[in-house]
Amino acid sequence: MRRVLILGGTAEARALAAELNGQGVHVVSSLAGRVTNPRLPVGEVREGGFGGPDGLAAWLAAERIDAVVDATHPFAARMTASAAEAARRTGVPLLVLRRPGWREGPGDAWQRVGSLEAAATRLTEGTWSATAGPVRVFLTTGRRSLPVFTGLAGVWLLARSVDPPEPPIPANVHVLLDRGPYTVAGERALIREHRLDVLVTKDSGGRMTTAKLVAARELGLPVIMVDRPPLPSGVRLVTTVDAAAAWVQG
Structure with missing residues (x-):
């Protein structure tokens, strides 16, 4: 055998x-x-x-x-x-x-970057929010990546992960514990509820978490996509x- x-x-x-x-x-x-x-x-x-x-x-x-x-x-x-x-x-x-990784399609507004650090830098460089106040970020890169994005001026994070990140959690971070698969309707509602301006995610591929990309496309939400x-x-x-x-x- x-x-x-x-x-x-x-x-x-x-x-x-x-x-x-x-x-x-x-x-x-x-x-x-x-x-x-x-x-x-x-x-x-x-x-x-x-x-x-x-x-x-x-x-x-x-x-x-x-x-x-x-x-x-x-x-x-x-x-x-x-x-x-x-x-x-x-x-x-x-x-x-x-x-296979995800591919950008019609209606998508993706910006590809080579690392988590580059994604964090991109957040501070662009004009993402249409209203006054901090840019509101939907962060789905995993709990271990959270330190890369904390401490950024003018950035508020909705950080979703399966398990809780290690404390302390910064004041500008709201942690959402959840496990996929997700639905487009659920992701659309989440984006609207938290008035999110931009999605940051890894190019993980697969169908379990594509709903967030579809919802972002439908709502005109830009995406910062971290390459593998x-x-x-x-x-x-x-x-x-x-x-x-x-x-x-x-």
């Missing part, structure tokens, strides 16, 4: 675990352990980090893993880099599974669960 390590708790990771388990592959799904009450995949699950590429390489050898599929979040650059290095050291084949970090050189990439399952079985 082949032994495969799947990295990540994404929807794609769970779907791949279910598919491979059904095909008789022994799957170990590794979750970072950063989300409270995560949705668990079928099969064996481990939580917590490996201790960088050294720890992951040692674990791969000890567990006699035949292949690794990195299905982490598109912005989990550190884990992807560790997986690439560990795979290189051990000779274990590595595949990266990433859902580049993959390590030489890494093979697929964008579907079927392609990843075929690679494992091939």
Whole structure:
């Protein structure tokens, strides 16, 4: 029986675990352990980090893993880099599974930036609010990114995340705890209720959180879109669960 390590708790990771388990592959799904009450995949699950590429390489050898599929979040650059290095050291084949990113369409008003820091700078440079007072920002980049955006002059944040950010929370931040999938009607109502001026988000891709982009388009809300970090050189990439399952079985 082949032994495969799947990295990540994404929807794609769970779907791949279910598919491979059904095909008789022994799957170990590794979750970072950063989300409270995560949705668990079928099969064996481990939580917590490996201790960088050294720890992951040692674990791969000890567990006699035949292949690794990195299905982490598109912005989990550190884990992807560790997986690439560990795979290189051990000779274990590595595949990266990433859902396609979002594409701007008619009626969208996106500004793409290369980092969270660049997004924060863009907020202070543009004229976003049509009324007097601070620019009101819908921030959906995750709780760990909140420090990048706090302390900006003239900026008020509605920060949505699954788990609470670490205190202290600045006075200009309202935290909304929620988990997708979301609806266009719900996102539209949220934007109107909080009188939001601009949406800041990562190019995560997928259907679970596209509703905010549709609502922004309908309401004429500009979007600052943070581009994905580049993959390590030489890494093979697929964008579907079927392609990843075929690679494992091939």
